[in-house]
Amino acid sequence: MIAVWLSELVVFALVVAGILAERPAALAATGGALVAAAALLRFAPPLRTALAAGFARHRAAALAGGAVLALALPLALRASPYWTFVATLALLYVTIGQGLNLQIGTAGVINLAGAAFAGLGGYSVGLLTLSAGWPAWLALLMAPWIAVTVGAVLFVPILKTRGHYLALVTIAFGFIFNILMNNLEFTGGPQGLKNIPTLRLFGWAFTSKPALAGVELPAHANFYYAALLVAGLTTWALRRLHDSWLGLALNTLRDDEIAARCCGVSLTRGKLLAFSIGNLCIGLGGALYAVMVGFVSPPDFDFGYSLVMLSVVIIGGVDSIPGVVLGACLLLPLPERFRFLHEYRLLLYGAVIVVMLLYRPRGLWPAAVRRYR
Amino acid sequence: MPPLELLLQQALNGVMLGVMYALIAVGFTLFFGVLDVIHFSHGDIFMLGAFAGLSTLLGLAAVGLRAPVAALPLAFVAAILVTGLVGVLAERVCVKPLARSSPLMTLLATLSLGLVIRESVLIFYPRGADPKPFPQLLPQGGFEVGGVAIRYENLAILGIGLAAMVTVDLIIRRTRMGAAIRAVAQDPEAAQMMGVNLDRTVDATFFLGSGLAAVAGILSGLYYSEIHFIMGITGGVIGFSAAAIGGLGNVYGAIVGGLLFGVLQTTSAALIPRGSEFRDVVAFAVVMLFLIVRPRGILGEQSVERV
Amino acid sequence: MSAMTAPILETRRLTVRFGGLVALDGVDVAVGPGETLGVIGPNGSGKTTFFNALTGLYTPAAGEIVFGGRRVTGLEAHAIARLGIARTFQASRLCLALSVFDNILIGMHARRTTGLADSVVRRWRFRREMGAALERAAHLLALFSRELPGRGFEPVGQLPQIDRRRVEICRALAAGPTLLLLDEPSAGMNPEETAELMRDLQIVRAEMPGLSVIIIEHDMFVIEGVSGRVVAFNYGRKIAEGSFAAVAAHEEVRQAYLGTERARA
Numbered sequence: 001m002i003a004v005w006l007s008e009l010v011v012f013a014l015v016v017a018g019i020l021a022e023r024p025a026a027l028a029a030t031g032g033a034l035v036a037a038a039a040l041l042r043f044a045p046p047l048r049t050a051l052a053a054g055f056a057r058h059r060a061a062a063l064a065g066g067a068v069l070a071l072a073l074p075l076a077l078r079a080s081p082y083w084t085f086v087a088t089l090a091l092l093y094v095t096i097g098q099g100l101n102l103q104i105g106t107a108g109v110i111n112l113a114g115a116a117f118a119g120l121g122g123y124s125v126g127l128l129t130l131s132a133g134w135p136a137w138l139a140l141l142m143a144p145w146i147a148v149t150v151g152a153v154l155f156v157p158i159l160k161t162r163g164h165y166l167a168l169v170t171i172a173f174g175f176i177f178n179i180l181m182n183n184l185e186f187t188g189g190p191q192g193l194k195n196i197p198t199l200r201l202f203g204w205a206f207t208s209k210p211a212l213a214g215v216e217l218p219a220h221a222n223f224y225y226a227a228l229l230v231a232g233l234t235t236w237a238l239r240r241l242h243d244s245w246l247g248l249a250l251n252t253l254r255d256d257e258i259a260a261r262c263c264g265v266s267l268t269r270g271k272l273l274a275f276s277i278g279n280l281c282i283g284l285g286g287a288l289y290a291v292m293v294g295f296v297s298p299p300d301f302d303f304g305y306s307l308v309m310l311s312v313v314i315i316g317g318v319d320s321i322p323g324v325v326l327g328a329c330l331l332l333p334l335p336e337r338f339r340f341l342h343e344y345r346l347l348l349y350g351a352v353i354v355v356m357l358l359y360r361p362r363g364l365w366p367a368a369v370r371r372y373r
Numbered sequence: 374m375p376p377l378e379l380l381l382q383q384a385l386n387g388v389m390l391g392v393m394y395a396l397i398a399v400g401f402t403l404f405f406g407v408l409d410v411i412h413f414s415h416g417d418i419f420m421l422g423a424f425a426g427l428s429t430l431l432g433l434a435a436v437g438l439r440a441p442v443a444a445l446p447l448a449f450v451a452a453i454l455v456t457g458l459v460g461v462l463a464e465r466v467c468v469k470p471l472a473r474s475s476p477l478m479t480l481l482a483t484l485s486l487g488l489v490i491r492e493s494v495l496i497f498y499p500r501g502a503d504p505k506p507f508p509q510l511l512p513q514g515g516f517e518v519g520g521v522a523i524r525y526e527n528l529a530i531l532g533i534g535l536a537a538m539v540t541v542d543l544i545i546r547r548t549r550m551g552a553a554i555r556a557v558a559q560d561p562e563a564a565q566m567m568g569v570n571l572d573r574t575v576d577a578t579f580f581l582g583s584g585l586a587a588v589a590g591i592l593s594g595l596y597y598s599e600i601h602f603i604m605g606i607t608g609g610v611i612g613f614s615a616a617a618i619g620g621l622g623n624v625y626g627a628i629v630g631g632l633l634f635g636v637l638q639t640t641s642a643a644l645i646p647r648g649s650e651f652r653d654v655v656a657f658a659v660v661m662l663f664l665i666v667r668p669r670g671i672l673g674e675q676s677v678e679r680v
Numbered sequence: 681m682s683a684m685t686a687p688i689l690e691t692r693r694l695t696v697r698f699g700g701l702v703a704l705d706g707v708d709v710a711v712g713p714g715e716t717l718g719v720i721g722p723n724g725s726g727k728t729t730f731f732n733a734l735t736g737l738y739t740p741a742a743g744e745i746v747f748g749g750r751r752v753t754g755l756e757a758h759a760i761a762r763l764g765i766a767r768t769f770q771a772s773r774l775c776l777a778l779s780v781f782d783n784i785l786i787g788m789h790a791r792r793t794t795g796l797a798d799s800v801v802r803r804w805r806f807r808r809e810m811g812a813a814l815e816r817a818a819h820l821l822a823l824f825s826r827e828l829p830g831r832g833f834e835p836v837g838q839l840p841q842i843d844r845r846r847v848e849i850c851r852a853l854a855a856g857p858t859l860l861l862l863d864e865p866s867a868g869m870n871p872e873e874t875a876e877l878m879r880d881l882q883i884v885r886a887e888m889p890g891l892s893v894i895i896i897e898h899d900m901f902v903i904e905g906v907s908g909r910v911v912a913f914n915y916g917r918k919i920a921e922g923s924f925a926a927v928a929a930h931e932e933v934r935q936a937y938l939g940t941e942r943a944r945a
Contacts (some may be wrong), residue, residue, distance in 0.1 A: 262766070303606060
């Protein structure tokens with residue numbers, strides 16, 4: 001158990017050091033240490049199996065340790081509001097990625113309009129607060145359901161079209177969403193919606209700086225903890241759904257529709273349920289994003305972001321719940337850390353996905369066999 | 374209700390846009406025919422063709438060759454070569470190796486490859502983020518028939534587009550390579566047993582389809598007098614839509630689909646209030662409805678799914 | 681035969697058309713409880729079409745299907761499956777990437793009693809049900825082979841062909857059906873494997889004596905060994921019915937097979 005916690009702590013320390021290292025030498029040292037640690041695990045199978053066995057045996061302890069470190073992260077990053085923001089963004093992509101993974105990975109329902117559903121969540125929050133005057137927390141609860149409801153226009157295409165054609169329909173849906181947001185007046189056109197009021201819970205405004213254990217944190221830490229809670233809950237719920245009758249039925253529908261139907265699985269119910277639950281998560285991520293940054297505009301939700309969301313799922317591991325977490329936590333922060341790479345960010349995403357699909361199609365953390373625990 | 378002349382004018386414009394869309398759509402449909410895949414970076418290859426054409430024209434102008442009669446054909450040849458080679462490379466690297474896995478895989482891989490091509494142009498082309506002016510090389514002016522203005526420029530675009538399509542049709546129907554492409558589209562295994570070299574045929578198909586996209590790219594530059602690195606996204610989605618409307622794998626279907634999409638866009642721009650902003654909404658909505666009602670296209674998909 | 685007791689399944693003038701082609705032409709077939717009915721006929725005679733119509737994959741153009749006293753014509757495939765018709769496929773339709781247990785558990789999907797809320801918040805209920813389901817899956821596997829239950833959490837793609845066929849039969853049995861449809865289970869098997877398959881079918885018979893079975897087979901040895909009554913199809917019509925010996929001796933059946941023999945030569 002100590003070994004499990006210790007290894008978690010080492011990874012945490014190296015990641016934090018890697019983020020905060022100012023001088024190139026320090027960055028190179030921490031980066032080197034991370035690579036060395038990964039290489040050690042890769043090329044020392046006994047160590048790897050021992051560690052894996054340790055994590056498997058002390059799962060609860062490992063999860064608790066991970067949770068404590070996740071809670072402590074803003075403390076370590078308190079000097080940098082920017083990095084707190086990036087970490088929050090990664091957590092939002094965990095939520096979004098889990099939803100998208102349920103659709104694409106588990107159920108095989110291709111959705112190339114992830115950004116549009118996140119946008120539906122974000123714009124709903126904006127409209128509900130600015131135009132309808134709702135408090136942010138209520139808008140935040142309502143917005144994902146609006147994404148689900150609007151997503152219902154794709155119900156018929158999902159049932160009637162397959163494969164490539166469904167991909168095309170979802171791309172077209174994303175385009176239509178973007179054109180409408182750009183040209184409709186009540187959504188603010190190209191400028192979008194500005195000054196979305198921030199979250200206020202029990203009199204606590206999310207713009208004020210919280211203090212943890214006597215240490216003052218940047219205001220973004222509020223959203224970090226909110227996003228952590230949401231990402232944690234989503235991951236927990238979707239993992240349980242994945243390891244249940246639903247996950248099994250969706251996997252079977254994905255792999256062999258006819259066999260699934262002849263086993264009594266309803267195609268209609270399975271696909272629509274997966275699509276809607278997925279959109280609920282994606283919409284929630286988008287809604288939280290809108291509240292955090294305080295504005296939404298069409299370019300925040302264009303096709304490119306649908307591809308980024310997709311990359312999280314593919315690089316992490318298709319149909320793999322922990323894979324999505326890993327994918328989001330790697331893909332969002334890495335280009336921010338290497339600013340000189342920022343310009344090449346999308347180019348690299350594209351290249352990495354191609355390489356992954358060719359040589360490691362199941363992702364960095366492949367889906368494991370369902371054990372129904 | 375707008376006057377008839379306006380509608381006719383828009384329909385004519387639609388046909389011209391449609392020819393460009395059809396050139397892209399034929400590529401989609403050819404690739405689907407031989408490998409049963411959607412080559413999604415095709416839209417970005419179309420964009421690359423436009424940039425290759427522009428670079429050639431700029432290069433020729435720099436050495437003093439400005440006469441359209443000489444410069445334009447050279448630009449077409451150069452752009453076709455560039456896109457043809459990139460198309461074959463794309464196929465070798467990330468289409469064929471994945472063709473046997475699930476369709477989702479090739480879709481994602483080519484989608485990502487398109488991202489790579491797009492970002493490469495953005496980053497490596499000088500000031501790639503800005504729209505680039507495209508030289509006006511076609512004859513200006515025009516005449517009027519019954520209130521409908523016809524510009525020489527548009528006629529030239531139409532003519533070049535149609536010539537490209539006829540050429541491809543001849544290649545497919547009259548040459549040995551064309552026969553091989555048709556054979557592979559029908560049944561790759563049987564074609565191989567009959568002595569068709571599968572790899573070469575697939576390469577040729579990708580060269581041909583990608584070359585057509587280059588023609589479309591240059592025509593689009595000539596028509597809009599401007600090209601931009603993101604034009605491949607819309608171009609790709611429209612080309613794919615047109616191919617899907619026509620029925621994937623069906624070359625004539627792709628042409629019909631392209632024309633339909635063009636006419637749909639321009640007439641909805643004329644008929645709907647603020648139509649020019651919402652024309653793509655209408656067009657894409659029609660495509661979505663269409664795919665629900667006829668999931669296999671107007672002229673039917675070539676491959677048949679078996680229970 | 682089952683003339684006395686009410687049949688569990690009965691088709692009346694069952695007809696399936698694809699465009700102009702009549703794939704199944706006015707077929708009357710009845711199966712009694714606990715009976716095994718063999719279906720023979722040359723390739724393309726409509727045997728698999730018959731199964732696809734029974735399981736709701738094809739919608740009949742005319743005629744009706746009565747199962748367990750209920751008219752099921754036109755119901756969706758999953759609804760028919762839930763009423764108690766399970767099947768296997770000629771070309772294996774297992775999900776090769778999923779585990780052996782997953783492939784069998786999906787057969788029990790329709791009989792689950794725990795829902796989404798139980799999966800997420802009242803997990804203990806789900807665990808209890810799933811524990812029993814896993815035990816049942818292991819029990820079904822153990823009927824056929826002593827080592828298979830131990831491989832339950834391996835991907836089914838790692839199993840040899842004969843074991844995959846067993847897993848597919850387990851999946852069908854897991855649904856607790858009253859009628860089992862076997863679509864040419866010996867397809868692609870060598871004589872030893874076919875002999876093992878016959879033993880497996882006898883195990884199924886012994887385990888579930890009340891189960892009605894319809895089996896499509898090309899291997900006459902299997903048909904003779906397992907079925908009490910045989911029907912023969914040709915060009916979508918039922919051309920003969922009766923004991924194996926009677927059907928095999930039937931003039932039209934012999935012609936149907938000789939005809940294809942001659943065409944093949």
